[in-house]
Amino acid sequence: MKIGVVVLVLISILILIKSYESKVKGYVGEKLVAKKLSKLNKRKYKIINNLLLKTLKGTAQIDHIVISQYGIFVIETKNYKGIITGNEYDDNWNQILFNNKEVLRNPIKQNNGHIKALKDVIPALRYKKINSIILFTKRSNLKVNTETTVIYYNKVNKVIKRSRKKEFTKEEVDYIYKKLNELNIDCFKQRVVHVKNVKRNIKEAEKKLRKNKCPRCGGKLKKKKGKYGKFKRCKNYPECTFRINI
């Protein structure tokens, strides 16, 4: 009898975890990275986790940003399972799990959007080089070919500390840190709206892809063969550069 109750409770917990899985996974990944980054020397490196900025087009959510005299690092964290394949310029990457191929948005492009948002809100950074780092947790098996730093999360501090050239003064670092904290949307309601918008955009893009249409401009997608295998490209290329691996 007692065992039956325990099993039932366990099953309900499992169902609950399953339904919140993607949310929890994202959260867990970000927590792991935040903990790792907190080990950096606090006098040299200023960190903001989960930064939400208002942009011209809506909002941009940056997982982590590290500000130091040795550069600014905008970090995107992914907590995915399976083999992850992709390269620098594809619109989408693939996640291969149990022979099943899932499509995910190229996180490099996603993070480039974050860097652009950062430059929009702090115009003084417009002509500065901002470092993009994409982190994956160890649940994934990375098989990517990129120029941007795409690594396992445990290597992040090593990569950040590798930058030794001074790019900013102490005053500039303090200014950027203060400014971003001021701009950070701390309102729960706006954060919920941001998540909803992201979900809606993803749904709309998926709908268009199913109809063999370009999620960016609505143009028809055409099959092509390239260096990295077969892919589809928008008929409006080169005006529209959307492409997806197939």
Ligand SMILES: [Zn+2]
């Ligand atoms: Zn297009």
